[in-house]
Every structure is written in structure tokens, then in C-alpha cells.
Amino acid sequence: MIKEKEYKKRRDHFAQKLQKNSVAVLCAAPQRVRSNDTEYPYRQDSNFYYLTGFKEDNAALVFVKKTTECKVYLFVQKKEPTLELWTGKRLGSKEAKKRFLVDNVYIISKLNPKTKEFLEGAKNLYYDFKAQNEKIEQLKTLSKNILEFKNAASIVEKMRLIKSSSEIALIKKALKITKEAHHKAMWASKQLSFEYELQAEIEYIFKKNGAYSDAYTSIVASGDNANTLHYVDNNKPLKSGELILIDAGCEYDYYSSDITRTIPVSGKFTKEQKELYQMVLDVEKKIISMIQPNILRSKLQSEAEKLLCKGMVKLGILQGDVKKLLKEKAHKKYFPHGIGHYMGLDVHDQNPYKDKKDKEISLKAGMILTIEPGIYLPQDDKKIPKKYRGIGIRIEDDILVTKDGYKNLSIDIKKEIKDIEVYSSL
Structure with missing residues (x-):
């Protein structure tokens, strides 16, 4: 089992690779439909997992780097008893704050408004160019002042070359x-x-x-x-x-x-x-x-x-x-x-x-x-x-x-x- 301190070390290393005045967004893999209303067994996106160890869908990891300091935020699905009755327990923001060594944890519905706030003054937006995720598409519409889009996946994948x-x-x-x-x-x-x-x-x-x-x-x-x-x-x-x-x-x-x-x-x-x-x-x-x-x-x-x-x-x-x-x-x-x-x-x-x-x-x-x-x-x-x-x-x-x-x-x-x-x- 990989400990949270190792995931924190990976996030710190990733943050060092970001340019100043940057925002990086990595999203959990979406659920995949098998047929009609049945889904494939869920499997987390490997890059997202590498930086978090988090196995739930409907989540995102955001890095905000203005100068040399970088803040890291995790967004997770809100705990909903009715939904959990059908699809299983969720960690929720309260427990996620206890578990993950990040600066703050928010519910996923706040991703767009919080990221819009984070993007103010940012010049670079990092995300996974291969990700087919509606959250990323929504975020790109918020990034009107961004001068350059960069591939976050290329940084993580290079980190993954050497195994701990x-x-x-x-x-x-x-x-x-x-x-x-x-x-x-x-x-x-x-x-x-x-x-x-x-x-x-x-x-x-x-x-x-x-x-x-x-x-x-x-x-x-x-x-x-x-x-x-x-x-x-x-x-x-x-x-x-x-x-x-x-x-x-x-x-x-x-x-x-x-x-x-x-x-x-x-x-x-x-x-x-x-x-x-x-x-x-x-x-x-x-x-x-x-x-x-x-x-x-x-x-x-x-x-x-x-x-x-x-x-x-x-x-x-x-x-x-x-x-x-x-x-x-x-x-x-x-x-x-x-x-x-x-x-x-x-x-x-x-x-x-x-x-x-x-x-x-x-x-x-x-x-x-x-x-x-x-x-x-x-x-x-x-x-x-x-x-x-x-x-x-x-x-x-x-x-x-x-x-x-x-x-x-x-x-x-x-x-x-x-x-x-x-x-x-x-």
C-alpha cells in the first residue's frame, strides 16, 4: 500500500514543474456506459490516481501556482445518502480533508466557480490533452485570459517512469x-x-x-x-x-x-x-x-x-x-x-x-x-x-x-x- 506522504511528495514534484501564474486541473475518469443503463466496473484514471490514490469518480485535483508557492485543492462528490444506497458509500469532503494532505477540499459542484476564481491572472492552463472529460471542456471556456495550454499528462507520465x-x-x-x-x-x-x-x-x-x-x-x-x-x-x-x-x-x-x-x-x-x-x-x-x-x-x-x-x-x-x-x-x-x-x-x-x-x-x-x-x-x-x-x-x-x-x-x-x-x- 502506498502512503499518503508519497502521494503528497508526488504532488509537490508536479507543482515544481509548473510555470508561474499557472493553473493545472486533473480529473478523475468518468464512468463508462456498457449498455443502456449499465456501466463497466469503474477504474480510476492512472495519472489522477498517481497523484492522489483516490479511487472515486466525479473528482478533480487543482494546482494554483502564482509565484513559487503552489496551492493544491481536491474536489470530491458530496455525500448523498439516497445515491449511496444505490452506488455505494462516498468519502465526502469532510473525510477527504482528514485523509489527503492538500490545502483544501471542496465538493465537485464548486469546481467551475472556484476554478474561475483561480484562473484570474493565470497565463497557463495545464490539463490532460487526451482526457475526454466534460469538466475539462467546461473549464476551457472559463480560461479566456490564458496565453498557453499545456499538457499536464506529459509531466505526470515522465514522473511515472521511475518506480518507487x-x-x-x-x-x-x-x-x-x-x-x-x-x-x-x-x-x-x-x-x-x-x-x-x-x-x-x-x-x-x-x-x-x-x-x-x-x-x-x-x-x-x-x-x-x-x-x-x-x-x-x-x-x-x-x-x-x-x-x-x-x-x-x-x-x-x-x-x-x-x-x-x-x-x-x-x-x-x-x-x-x-x-x-x-x-x-x-x-x-x-x-x-x-x-x-x-x-x-x-x-x-x-x-x-x-x-x-x-x-x-x-x-x-x-x-x-x-x-x-x-x-x-x-x-x-x-x-x-x-x-x-x-x-x-x-x-x-x-x-x-x-x-x-x-x-x-x-x-x-x-x-x-x-x-x-x-x-x-x-x-x-x-x-x-x-x-x-x-x-x-x-x-x-x-x-x-x-x-x-x-x-x-x-x-x-x-x-x-x-x-x-x-x-x-x-
Whole structure:
């Protein structure tokens, strides 16, 4: 659990980044309608949560910086017993004042009049340019004297690049739960009939252990389905002799895990499956070993592509000179995605990959990213040796960059061929 003092420290850091004579407004995520009068389970906006730890909707955080001093105000929904009867208890302004280390707390109905007051004499208005929120649109109409609009999200997202010890602890907790879920899948696959049954086993483990939300829609892709990168139908039969690509991770107290394992339905890899799997695993381990402060993600990407291309030539999936194939991007047909991404409050954290000069940001201690090489060989691709057609493999781990190199936070989730086969037979 992250303490209020840490959220206060984040708000102070954000305030330091604001120019003088500025107002910054960040809003809670709105409720999203699923159909008619039913809504999706609520999930707070990640940037708003990062600065507050507040999980309710209909809220806003306002920074008012005239000179060097910055005042911070939180706006929350008023407590209404009738509404709470239907949708649950609210913290309310009185309790929020006790909990949050801000200068004042107001009810949300005062957001417009108070912000109109705050905007007097202000020259800059910061808000999240991507936010689709009617409160922001209303505020923009009040800002007639504003000379410049600035993106508040870009400041917060840069702050989110480096994880604190408490954030790392939450991600480790998410991974501990995810480990149990993937190991259960290895054991259960041969006993089940459909992809969705395996998905249910995985997500049961998530919720049983207090991870009430999936970090993303689980991918349980057997056979040729694994060659659709974002396959989420999860409704096909599980067939003995095929592999299952399982990309599934939970979210624990808003922090994500993101793990992919590829396992045999029957518990045993065929010779051809072993050849492909070991190639991908060797690439993954090599790329992970390269991680250290100041290395560029583009270097990890290019090395992964080179190694996978060499492996494809060795197995007869591609023919020709490796350098020429890389130049022609022939390998991209079977490895079309990136080697990994930042991870944290979002499974795909929207942290900057480039600086203001459009120069790539190198890795720094405290960053967490995924490493996920793969190979995808469609059933209908006649250029591939027949024995490999219909196989898709991806192996993904979550890596913390340390001051001396890296730490694989998901190292305990089985991925060696012999370990998967042993675990499947338990």
C-alpha cells in the first residue's frame, strides 16, 4: 500500500514543474456506459490516481501556482445518502480533508466557480490533452485570459517512469498472483476442453487472491489462434498436440503484471515445438541479460530481430543471407511487434519513449519494462516448412532496471521446457 506522504511528495514534484501564474486541473475518469443503463466496473484514471490514490469518480485535483508557492485543492462528490444506497458509500469532503494532505477540499459542484476564481491572472492552463472529460471542456471556456495550454499528462507520465519501492512491491504482489495463475494453467490445460475454461481458471486465481481486475483482457490462444496477436475470443477447443499461448496478468491495487507463457495442451512439447520454443527462449534470455542503465530500447529491439532472424534461417523458415533479410525486413512477417514496453499503473504505461528533442530515452534504474520476443507462423503460409505451420510462441517477463543491471521480477514463473513439462504432469 502506498502512503499518503508519497502521494503528497508526488504532488509537490508536479507543482515544481509548473510555470508561474499557472493553473493545472486533473480529473478523475468518468464512468463508462456498457449498455443502456449499465456501466463497466469503474477504474480510476492512472495519472489522477498517481497523484492522489483516490479511487472515486466525479473528482478533480487543482494546482494554483502564482509565484513559487503552489496551492493544491481536491474536489470530491458530496455525500448523498439516497445515491449511496444505490452506488455505494462516498468519502465526502469532510473525510477527504482528514485523509489527503492538500490545502483544501471542496465538493465537485464548486469546481467551475472556484476554478474561475483561480484562473484570474493565470497565463497557463495545464490539463490532460487526451482526457475526454466534460469538466475539462467546461473549464476551457472559463480560461479566456490564458496565453498557453499545456499538457499536464506529459509531466505526470515522465514522473511515472521511475518506480518507487512501494510501487515495485505492488507489482511484485501482482506477479506473485500471476505466477500462481500461470502455473495452474500449466497443470490444468490437459484436463479442459475449451480456451475459455482455461481463462476461467486463470482469472479465478486472480480474484481469489485479491486482484479484482485483470490488467488487460486475457489471451488464451491455442494452435493457429496464437498467430493473431490480440486474440481474445478464447472460445476454440483445446486440442492435444497443439500449443497454447497464454498472455495474462492481473492488476493488484492498480499496479499491473504482464506475463506470456506458451505451453503444450497435452503437457509435452513435440520435437518441432521444442525447436521453435527454445529459439524464442534463448533470444528472450539474451535480451534480458543486456538490460542495464543507459542502454537504448532500440538496441534491444535490433538485437532481438537479428537473433530471431538467424534462428529462422537456421530452422528453414527464412532462406538467404541474414544481413540482407534484416535489411529487407523479411523477419518482420513472423515477428511484427516490439521487444517490450514500459509497465506500471497501466500494462502499457504511457511514459515517454523520447525526450523533447525527439531523442530516444535510455533505460534508467527504477524503470520496469517487459521483454517479449515471439514467432508467429500461420497455418496457411505455404512458405513455412509444413512441420512449423500453425504455431505461435511468445515468452514475456517483467524486468526491473537496477543500478547495476536488472532484476527479472517474474523469474519464478516456469518457462524452461523441462520445467513446464514437469509442472504439467503434477
